[in-house]
Amino acid sequence: MIRACGGIAxxxxxxxxxxxxxMAVLAPWIAPFDPLRxxxxxxxxxxxxxxxxxxxxxxxxxxxxxxxxxxxxxxxAGFAVMIGLCLGVSLGLAAGFxxxxxxxxxxxxxLDAVAAIPVLIWAIAxxxxxxxxxxxxxxxxxxxxxxxxxxxxxxxxxxxxxxxxTTALSESQANYVAARRLQGVGSVRIMxxxxxxxxxxxxxxxxTLMLALGIIIEASVSFVGLGVQPPTASWGxxxxxxxxxxxxxxxxLSVFPGAAISLTVIGFNLLGxxxxxxxDPRHNITAVTA
Amino acid sequence: xxxxxLLRIDGLHVAFGERSRWHDAVRGVDLRIHRGEVVxxxxxxxxxxxxxALAVMGLLPRGAKVSSGRVVFDGIDLxxxxxxxxLRGARIGMIFQDPLSALNPAxxxxxxxxxxxxxxQRLGAADARDRAEALFDLVGIARPRERLRAYAHExxxxxxxxxxxxxxxxxxxxxxxxxxxxxALDVTVQAQVMAMLDRVRRELGIAILFISHNLELVAEVxxxxxxxxxxxxxxxxxxxxxxxxxxxxxxxxLLRCTPRLDGETGPMPTIPGLPPRxxxxxxxxxxxxxxxxxxxxxxxxxxxxxxxxxxxxVCWEALR
Amino acid sequence: xLSLMVxxxxxxxxxxxxxxxILFVLTRSIPESPAxxxxxxxxxxxxxxxxxxxxxxxxxxxxxxxAWLERLALHGDLGQSFTTRLHMNVEVAxxxxxxxxxxxxxxIVAFLVSLTLGTLSAVFRDGPIxxxxxxxxxxxxxxxxxxxxxxxxxxFAVERDWFPPGGFVPLSEGLEAHLMSIALPxxxxxxxxxxxxxxxxxxxxxxxxxxxYMRTARASGLSRLRVLRxxxxxxxxxxxxIAGVSFGHMFGLALIIERVFxxxxxxxxxxTAIQQRDYALVQAVVMVFTIIFVVANxxxxxxxxxxxxxxxxx
Numbered sequence: 001m002i003r004a005c006g007g008i009a010x011x012x013x014x015x016x017x018x019x020x021x022x023m024a025v026l027a028p029w030i031a032p033f034d035p036l037r038x039x040x041x042x043x044x045x046x047x048x049x050x051x052x053x054x055x056x057x058x059x060x061x062x063x064x065x066x067x068x069x070x071x072x073x074x075x076x077a078g079f080a081v082m083i084g085l086c087l088g089v090s091l092g093l094a095a096g097f098x099x100x101x102x103x104x105x106x107x108x109x110x111l112d113a114v115a116a117i118p119v120l121i122w123a124i125a126x127x128x129x130x131x132x133x134x135x136x137x138x139x140x141x142x143x144x145x146x147x148x149x150x151x152x153x154x155x156x157x158x159x160x161x162x163x164x165x166t167t168a169l170s171e172s173q174a175n176y177v178a179a180r181r182l183q184g185v186g187s188v189r190i191m192x193x194x195x196x197x198x199x200x201x202x203x204x205x206x207x208t209l210m211l212a213l214g215i216i217i218e219a220s221v222s223f224v225g226l227g228v229q230p231p232t233a234s235w236g237x238x239x240x241x242x243x244x245x246x247x248x249x250x251x252x253l254s255v256f257p258g259a260a261i262s263l264t265v266i267g268f269n270l271l272g273x274x275x276x277x278x279x280d281p282r283h284n285i286t287a288v289t290a
Numbered sequence: 291x292x293x294x295x296l297l298r299i300d301g302l303h304v305a306f307g308e309r310s311r312w313h314d315a316v317r318g319v320d321l322r323i324h325r326g327e328v329v330x331x332x333x334x335x336x337x338x339x340x341x342x343a344l345a346v347m348g349l350l351p352r353g354a355k356v357s358s359g360r361v362v363f364d365g366i367d368l369x370x371x372x373x374x375x376x377l378r379g380a381r382i383g384m385i386f387q388d389p390l391s392a393l394n395p396a397x398x399x400x401x402x403x404x405x406x407x408x409x410x411q412r413l414g415a416a417d418a419r420d421r422a423e424a425l426f427d428l429v430g431i432a433r434p435r436e437r438l439r440a441y442a443h444e445x446x447x448x449x450x451x452x453x454x455x456x457x458x459x460x461x462x463x464x465x466x467x468x469x470x471x472x473x474a475l476d477v478t479v480q481a482q483v484m485a486m487l488d489r490v491r492r493e494l495g496i497a498i499l500f501i502s503h504n505l506e507l508v509a510e511v512x513x514x515x516x517x518x519x520x521x522x523x524x525x526x527x528x529x530x531x532x533x534x535x536x537x538x539x540x541x542x543x544l545l546r547c548t549p550r551l552d553g554e555t556g557p558m559p560t561i562p563g564l565p566p567r568x569x570x571x572x573x574x575x576x577x578x579x580x581x582x583x584x585x586x587x588x589x590x591x592x593x594x595x596x597x598x599x600x601x602x603x604v605c606w607e608a609l610r
Numbered sequence: 611x612l613s614l615m616v617x618x619x620x621x622x623x624x625x626x627x628x629x630x631x632i633l634f635v636l637t638r639s640i641p642e643s644p645a646x647x648x649x650x651x652x653x654x655x656x657x658x659x660x661x662x663x664x665x666x667x668x669x670x671x672x673x674x675x676x677a678w679l680e681r682l683a684l685h686g687d688l689g690q691s692f693t694t695r696l697h698m699n700v701e702v703a704x705x706x707x708x709x710x711x712x713x714x715x716x717x718i719v720a721f722l723v724s725l726t727l728g729t730l731s732a733v734f735r736d737g738p739i740x741x742x743x744x745x746x747x748x749x750x751x752x753x754x755x756x757x758x759x760x761x762x763x764x765x766f767a768v769e770r771d772w773f774p775p776g777g778f779v780p781l782s783e784g785l786e787a788h789l790m791s792i793a794l795p796x797x798x799x800x801x802x803x804x805x806x807x808x809x810x811x812x813x814x815x816x817x818x819x820x821x822x823y824m825r826t827a828r829a830s831g832l833s834r835l836r837v838l839r840x841x842x843x844x845x846x847x848x849x850x851x852i853a854g855v856s857f858g859h860m861f862g863l864a865l866i867i868e869r870v871f872x873x874x875x876x877x878x879x880x881x882t883a884i885q886q887r888d889y890a891l892v893q894a895v896v897m898v899f900t901i902i903f904v905v906a907n908x909x910x911x912x913x914x915x916x917x918x919x920x921x922x923x924x
Contacts, residue, residue, distance in 0.1 A: 009748075109621075109624065110628065112621070112625070113621075113624055113625040113627075113628035113629065114628065114629070114632070116622075116625035116626075116628075116629055116900055116903055116904055116907075117629055117896065117899060117900050117903065118858055118859040118861070118862040118899070118903065119862075120859070120862030120863065120865070120866075121861065121862040121865070121896060121899050122896075124862075124865060124880065124884075125633070125880070125892055125895075125896045126636070127884075128880070128881075128883070128884030128892050129633075129636050129637055129640060129884075129889060129892060130640065131640070131887070212751075212752065216754050219754055219756075219757075220754065220756060220863075220866045223756055223866060223869070224865070224866060224869055224877075224881060225881075226884070239756070239757060239760060242760065243760065243870065246760060246763055246764060246768065246775070247768055247775055249764075249768055249769075251764050254757070254760040254761060254764060255761065255764075257757075258753075258754065258757030258760060258761065261754055261757060262749075262752055262753045262754065262757065265751075265752040265753070265754070266748065266749070266752040269748055269751055269752050270748065273748070347829055349825050349828055349829060352820075375831070376831075377831075378828065378829055378830070378831040379829060379830035379831025379832070380831055383829070383830075384826075384829045386822060386825070386826060386829075388822065391821065391822040391823060392822045392823055392825070392826045393823055393826065394823040394826070394827065394840055394843070394844070395823070395844065395918060395920045396843045396844050396847075396917060396918040396919070396920070397840060397843060402826075402827075402830070405830075405832060405836060406830035406831065406832065409830075409831055409832050409833060409836070410831060441919055441920060443920045454826075457826070457830055458829075458830070460830070461831075
């Protein structure tokens with residue numbers, strides 16, 4: 001088990017993530033209070049036995065909000081990576097397999113061009129352009145949370161496609177693929193049953209590191225008021241509120257949500273690094289920066 | 291000339307491993323090189339030839355260490371801390387197998403030589419350049435001034451090995467260790483590089499430890515030869531003796547595997563089996579499982595040493 | 611070398627075109643027209659038509675785009691705001707220098723610190739310095755810069771008054787006050803990239819130190835310091851590449867950090883523009899970021915071609 005995560009540090013990362021996931025799923029049962037319960041008499045209380053993390057300006061329990069907020073943060077990052085994986089891996093695989101065609105050139109150039117803007121700036125600008133109000137797509141009302149998830153997913157496509165593409169490119173030139181072709185196995189089948197499994201290791205590592213990045217980006221975007229909208233709690237928008245109480249010294253408002261972000265990101269990073277040591281010892285994966 | 295050898299290796303052991311698990315890859319090598327002498331060190335890959343050379347230079351890879359034995363160069367114990375660093379590049383030079391990977395890709399080749407020159411000698415920039423130019427001349431590089439500014443990737447394989455040689459002999463060393471200097475080169479270039487090495491040796495009067503698995507080359511250039519098997523020298527003799535009357539069955543079989551150009555046809559003979567793995571050396575003679583002359587004593591007891599003047603073999607069969 | 615640079619520059623130009631086209635099409639295709647945003651909800655169709663005609667919004671999108679592109683390429687004109695009627699260049703000129711200063715200083719700090727720390731970490735591999743550097747690197751990439759900013763303000767500006775809690779004091783009002791006002795933002799901005807670049811330096815250097823040519827350098831008796839310089843020359847290449855990318859990415863983080871410290875840089879321009887639904891300004895700001903990012907990458911390529919000429923020919 002420890003070896004599967006690439007050592008003690010990776011295992012620790014996996015443990016952190018697992019506990020956070022459990023916390024997010026069981027939020028309604030774990031949280032001592034309703035995260036939306038406004039109680040004017042309990043405004044801005046310091047942490048005590050009743051409110052372990054204190055209360056905010058509306059008297060809401062910070063601990064309960066931190067617990068509930070893990071849902072929005074983890075789901076935005078998680079679904080974004082899933083969307084990025086689906087599109088990115090297919091595009092990268094297809095481009096890598098159709099080497100030397102206009103399709104490969106067009107896809108990779110276009111994705112590289114999009115990657116010329118940092119994900120965080122894209123995210124802020126795009127949410128800014130689309131607005132933070134709920135949008136209607138057909139019969140569905142799309143909240144800003146979902147919008148951010150979709151956008152982030154699209155923004156992850158270039159990186160994940162690049163990683164898949166690089167591996168697929170070298171794999172599709174490998175001798176065993178030529179041998180499979182001579183056996184008369186079809187392209188699509190070779191791609192899915194031979195090339196894809198070999199691309200997975202670097203993709204998994206990259207995806208884990210992008211989960212970490214997703215948590216930070218969601219928090220950043222929510223912090224400037226463009227992400228998860230109040231009253232729904234997210235670690236980022238809790239910090240945005242906390243900023244207003246910075247100078248008056250209500251430290252618990254800033255400290256706990258931020259610590260939650262850091263812990264989550266540390267978890268994903270430790271796991272990602274561990275997996276990298278185990279799955280991708282040649283370090284094909286580029287450093288992830290926001 | 292004194293009787294003391296220039297380089298004396300006594301019972302050298304090199305071990306690989308970490309923490310408490312160490313395995314000897316070199317298991318008690320004895321070797322002597324006198325001034326101006328060319329000594330060949332031959333054996334299959336993994337026999338410990340290169341490790342022996344790297345141990346002399348104090349350049350063992352991470353995870354390997356000299357576990358016992360002594361390396362004495364002109365009276366200086368190289369295994370003592372801080373000693374070999376002063377001699378490297380000055381009194382002992384080394385040529386590596388693949389000159390492309392052995393030359394820094396980001397630094398002009400001339401700069402690599404002048405840096406070495408100025409580390410060991412008090413030279414101005416201009417003097418160092420002149421000296422480097424003379425060295426390029428010595429190793430047979432045409433238009434040396436121009437070539438000094440080149441990067442390794444801009445030169446041909448043979449040219450790179452000439453540069454490597456110039457770098458190794460830059461500070462007039464007394465000993466040159468050449469670790470498979472021609473293995474990575476084309477056959478035609480090999481001959482040129484060997485001729486160049488021979489010329490350099492004669493002009494500088496340098497002693498050479500020539501490591502190779504190519505017996506033909508060894509026969510051409512060496513005065514004496516040591517044959518290594520599984521981390522140990524198993525036979526040692528003057529070159530004519532070794533090729534004329536080999537005593538160790540391993541040497542005999544090795545010689546039989548050398549391709550001949552004298553018209554003899556038929557399948558190329560090979561030595562059956564594989565050398566023992568690190569940490570799994572069998573008791574008795576390590577070559578016994580592959581030996582065509584082995585008898586029961588060979589697998590039971592560590593072989594004794596047979597001697598006839600300067601000819602030495604570690605083999606029960608030779609002692610019979 | 612030259613052909614590499616031309617190819618890179620060509621691709622950079624292509625990136626700029628793609629990004630600007632995407633932005634342009636997106637800003638022009640949202641349901642709310644600029645006329646409604648500027649003139650309010652109860653405008654007549656005639657007023658809208660007049661507004662659109664005035665700003666050329668009645669033309670096909672591609673014509674608008676080409677006109678916009680022409681002004682940008684020929685005159686460096688980023689366009690005009692529909693809401694404030696201000697010229698974008700004025701807005702950018704007012705806010706960019708502040709952000710640029712923060713980012714540049716933070717970048718230099720991050721680069722120098724990580725180069726030192728990464729080198730020490732690789733040279734003294736598995737020693738205490740290495741473990742400390744690796745721990746710091748994991749923490750550095752995991753702790754969000756803006757939260758670090760909040761905590762540092764609490765600790766050093768509210769609890770103690772070592773630093774001002776926010777605001778930007780221009781250089782014209784005194785060097786010390788200026789430096790004090792940017793110290794915390796610069797630090798918070800650099801931590802993440804310090805961590806990324808330290809790791810990169812460490813792993814690149816370890817990789818290079820294991821190469822055959824480093825053995826040659828030691829075999830020719832070079833001093834430890836010169837051996838290290840030989841190694842760095844090669845190891846810096848991937849570090850410089852990532853540094854180039856990081857410089858561009860730092861502007862993203864700077865947006866958030868500026869907000870914590872209430873610094874009137876590009877973040878104020880961008881976030882105000884978003885609030886007022888001033889898409890022309892959003893587009894201009896993002897365009898500026900893209901140009902900076904592309905230029906930073908080009909500079910990194912140039913530095914690498916100088917560091918390792920082999921890259922330029924292959």
